Amino acid sequence: LQDFGKAMFKPMRQKRHEETPENFFYFVDFQRHNAEIAAFHLDRVLDFRRVPPVAGRFINVTGEILYITHNEELRSVFFNSPANNTCFFAKCLYVCKSEYAVCGHPDLLEGSMSAYLPGLSIAPRISIPNPWIRAYSFTGREEWEVNPLYCDNVKKLYPYNSGNRLLNIIDMAIFDFLTGNMDRHHYEIFTKFGDDGFLLHLDNARGFGRHSDDEMSILAPLTQCCMIKRSTLFRLKLLAKSEYRLSDVMRESLSRDPLSPVLTEDHLQALDRRLGHVLRTVGKCVKKLGEPQVVIRDFDV
Numbered sequence: 001l002q003d004f005g006k007a008m009f010k011p012m013r014q015k016r017h018e019e020t021p022e023n024f025f026y027f028v029d030f031q032r033h034n035a036e037i038a039a040f041h042l043d044r045v046l047d048f049r050r051v052p053p054v055a056g057r058f059i060n061v062t063g064e065i066l067y068i069t070h071n072e073e074l075r076s077v078f079f080n081s082p083a084n085n086t087c088f089f090a091k092c093l094y095v096c097k098s099e100y101a102v103c104g105h106p107d108l109l110e111g112s113m114s115a116y117l118p119g120l121s122i123a124p125r126i127s128i129p130n131p132w133i134r135a136y137s138f139t140g141r142e143e144w145e146v147n148p149l150y151c152d153n154v155k156k157l158y159p160y161n162s163g164n165r166l167l168n169i170i171d172m173a174i175f176d177f178l179t180g181n182m183d184r185h186h187y188e189i190f191t192k193f194g195d196d197g198f199l200l201h202l203d204n205a206r207g208f209g210r211h212s213d214d215e216m217s218i219l220a221p222l223t224q225c226c227m228i229k230r231s232t233l234f235r236l237k238l239l240a241k242s243e244y245r246l247s248d249v250m251r252e253s254l255s256r257d258p259l260s261p262v263l264t265e266d267h268l269q270a271l272d273r274r275l276g277h278v279l280r281t282v283g284k285c286v287k288k289l290g291e292p293q294v295v296i297r298d299f300d301v
């Protein structure tokens with residue numbers, strides 16, 4: 001950008017009304033530009049504010065990239081398709097052949113732009129495996145999927161045995177459950193704030209793939225630990241009220257994006273339904289364990 005800032009662009013790969021095919025594993029699912037945009041808005045509506053700003057945009061791949069770049073290698077991956085659209089592909093180890101190119105129409109390409117965080121020397125951060133990580137294979141099972149008492153182990157382990165870290169993981173699970181994102185292998189935190197730093201919710205492009213289905217396993221950290229921050233629960237309850245219905249707040253928030261409508265009505269409705277699931281899950285925990293054990297006052301307020 002003119003001020004030397006950077007943005008990360010994810011091109012449109014799937015139309016908004018298309019659902020992820022039912023036989024697709026989550027790890028071969030498309031990355032959706034509109035999911036990145038919607039996740040940013042949802043994160044703000046939930047008052048987490050852990051997703052760097054994302055906005056939709058059309059870029060002219062010829063005028064805004066090919067004609068102005070001084071990078072020979074970048075120029076070399078551009079080509080004209082048989083339909084006379086301008087396309088380009090990435091050079092990397094896998095899925096980087098011309099078959100996976102993205103194409104303008106003929107030059108215009110729809111996508112999401114995420115504000116890029118400052119470099120690691122200015123804002124150091126580390127990537128940490130999600131305790132509720134998913135197997136990256138057809139048949140693999142992780143311990144949390146087979147051991148209902150898995151959370152008891154996590155609770156004893158550093159850094160989940162003190163402070164907000166586990167509650168932040170549960171916040172992230174609720175966030176991912178609402179969007180339907182199963183692709184959360186790692187999370188990142190800024191090191192500057194120590195162990196109690198907030199979790200960055202980066203890479204939300206695999207959400208909003210299926211509106212007709214709620215993937216309950218994403219909620220495992222909440223279901224298994226039966227804990228939630230009081231502030232999170234308060235916000236979720238507010239968004240379940242008819243005056244502040246989550247789908248309505250999201251529709252309004254997203255209406256200001258240049259690519260509006262960002263989400264189909266089906267996906268907005270799914271948010272309300274999933275919010276209901278989250279609140280019922282908390283309700284069951286409270287019934288079983290009592291509110292003081294389940295609804296936790298944040299350590300930082």
Ligand SMILES: Nc1ncnc2c1ncn2[C@@H]1O[C@H](COP(=O)(O)OP(=O)(O)OP(=O)(O)O)[C@@H](O)[C@H]1O
Nearest residue numbers: 008031052114115116117118127188202203204205
């Ligand atoms: N807004 C951002 N600012 C700075 N770094 C970012 C941002 N978003 C993502 N990253 C970094 O870039 C990496 C890749 O981003 P992301 O996961 O969104 O893309 P991807 O296409 O899904 O890549 P991968 O296949 O490696 O997961 C992330 O793991 C993260 O470390």
Ligand SMILES: [Mn+2]
Nearest residue numbers: 183202203204
């Ligand atoms: Mn990713």
